[in-house]
Amino acid sequence: MAPKENVDIAKERKSCSFDKRELTWLLDGGRDASERRKRMEEYILSQPGMYEGIGAYDFLSHEDRYTKSIEKGAKMLQLCLKADEVLGDGYQYEAMRMFNFPTLSGAVIPDGNPFNLHFVMFLTTLTEFAKMAPEENVDIAKERKSCSFDKRELTWLLDGGRDASERRKRMEEYILSQPGMYEGIGAYDFLSHEDRYTKSIEKGAKMLQLCLKADEVLGDGYQYEAMRMFNFPTLSGAVIPDGNPFNLHFVMFLTTLTGQGTLEQQTEWLGRAWNCEIIGTYAQTEIGHGTFLRGLETKAEYDPTTEEFVFNTPRLSATKWWPGSLGKTANYAIVPAHLYIHGVNYGMHTFIVQLRREEDHTSMPGITIGEIGPKYGMNSNDNGFLHLKNVRVPRKNMMMKHAQVLPDGTYVKPQNAKLSYGTMIFVRVVISQEVVMQLQKAVTIAVRYSAVRRQSKIEPEEAEVQVIDFVTQQFKLFPAIASVFAIHFAAAALWDDYLEVTASMGDGNLDRLPEVLFS
Structure with missing residues (x-):
């Protein structure tokens, strides 16, 4: 077991050049406020089962985590509502404030207070439920119609040609049409850590079997493409959304x-x-x-x-x-x-x-x-x-x-001591391609949301403005979109260089080895 007080922490505390109490009083709003806060914390945290230490929620399933938070939140709420009675006038207000902020509440319910929105938003402002959006959002449809280039040609460019796009789509249809492969967004959200892993092993094994049979089902050359997609977070990410457990193999x-x-x-x-x-x-x-x-x-x-x-x-x-x-x-x-x-x-x-x-x-x-x-x-x-x-x-x-x-x-x-780095060089080249795929997803989500989200009226008689039309939002989005294309083509060039260098190394030529070592 580690000592009660880490020696480095103790050294830093002793070397402090100011009065820590005065800084605490300043942040709390005065000495009396600090004393009231400490008294409130002691009142709540001394109750049985309130504070369980760091990591108490880590291995719980989503359902168990929620149930535990409801139970502890309800108990803490009862204590807060009785604060005036137990501690004196004015404490209930402070208690409810701490109940809804992630200080004292965060120590009791470390992964979010399930009653928070009830007090902070529902009781503050009662609003009507928003109407359901149509199947195709009108703003998305408008943006797509105003596109000034041929989207198919851009897709072919990114995929490496029209034939490559057709093969990719055929491969995706083959995998995703199998029962149980694609379960939609959020399919893993309510699973425990153990169930998430077990489900991923089962789906990964099934997807792997399908990929290994791709030549037999779809034609020559498809197995290579299938295995590539199995190990990249595109098709694999749709089937196993939280990481492929066979990837490192x-x-x-x-x-x-x-x-x-x-x-x-x-x-x-x-x-x-x-x-x-x-x-x-x-x-x-x-x-x-x-x-x-x-x-x-x-x-x-x-x-x-x-x-x-x-x-x-x-x-x-x-x-x-x-x-x-x-x-x-x-x-x-x-x-x-x-x-x-x-x-x-x-x-x-x-x-x-x-x-x-x-x-x-x-x-x-x-x-x-x-x-x-x-x-x-x-x-x-x-x-x-x-x-x-x-x-x-x-x-x-x-x-x-x-x-x-x-x-x-x-x-x-x-022949060269750096040759043993080969695997890590390969992985770093692969990572450069994976980064593009993840950034593509992030940028797509951000752009689509910016198109459908409206915020504030510029003219009183007009509708609220699409967020994507704000210049400040464009400053955030457009460089990210440009970066996707820049990194995509840089990663593709790096992959080609890697293949050329490794081929020449196979022939005993190490002249270009520094290119991949330091790219």
């Missing part, structure tokens, strides 16, 4: 096997991985470091007597933290670690480490593994943690396409 685990493994290693691992007989992830990020590879602390020490690497995460900061699919899904991982031979550090190398038994999915000896829990996003992806203690891995599990360790411990250097 295909984007990083398989990529490492292909780019860093020898032909023998690929023969052993690639087929099983492609058929999902095993599921892998990429466990690089640690609590202490992520992209700063030299700072990673995981060690792989070679034991020539058994021809094995002995893996350890020697301290808490070395624990692998955040890799997707690590928490529950994967039974293998590509693990970057510092290679030690006879006490000499040969730098960062990658290894295949078995995490869980294939028979029953239980953890292998020396491995402590689990899920890190709910996050702000991507909650269908089971990001996890991994601690290694004297975990033995066969020599053949080191990725040896570029660097090798011979049975006696002799180290064979790669």
